[in-house]
Amino acid sequence: MPFLSRAALAAAALAALPAAHAQNPAKPARLGLCAACHGESGRSPLKGTPHLAGQDLDYLKTALAAYRSGARDVAVMRAAVGALSQSDLDELAAWYAAQAPQPQ
Numbered sequence: 001m002p003f004l005s006r007a008a009l010a011a012a013a014l015a016a017l018p019a020a021h022a023q024n025p026a027k028p029a030r031l032g033l034c035a036a037c038h039g040e041s042g043r044s045p046l047k048g049t050p051h052l053a054g055q056d057l058d059y060l061k062t063a064l065a066a067y068r069s070g071a072r073d074v075a076v077m078r079a080a081v082g083a084l085s086q087s088d089l090d091e092l093a094a095w096y097a098a099q100a101p102q103p104q
Helices: 003-023 031-038 057-069 075-081 086-098
Strands: none
Touching: 031 075, 031 086, 057 075, 057 086
16 A cells, blocks of 8 residues: 555544544543443433433533532532533433444
8 A cells, every 4th residue: 555545544544533533532530420220331220310311412511510500400410510520411411422322
């Protein structure tokens, strides 16, 4: 394979990495905090607790920000996310958005 073709192939593969990572994010370090109620896969084992798997990424980020700011006044959620960094929240949102949704 000519050098230029290999270089182009390598460049294309590297360009695809961020998109692939967004679809299959690494397990967040703080996942256990959320998984206690929402399940690691985003399918809550608790009645009345929302499933997060497959939710829209922007929705999850907005919801987490609202819980942290108090705009959504749910004490347990505010306590859970209040000490997390924005990076932690983004990782958690990406994780749950990438999970397979709850079957109907």
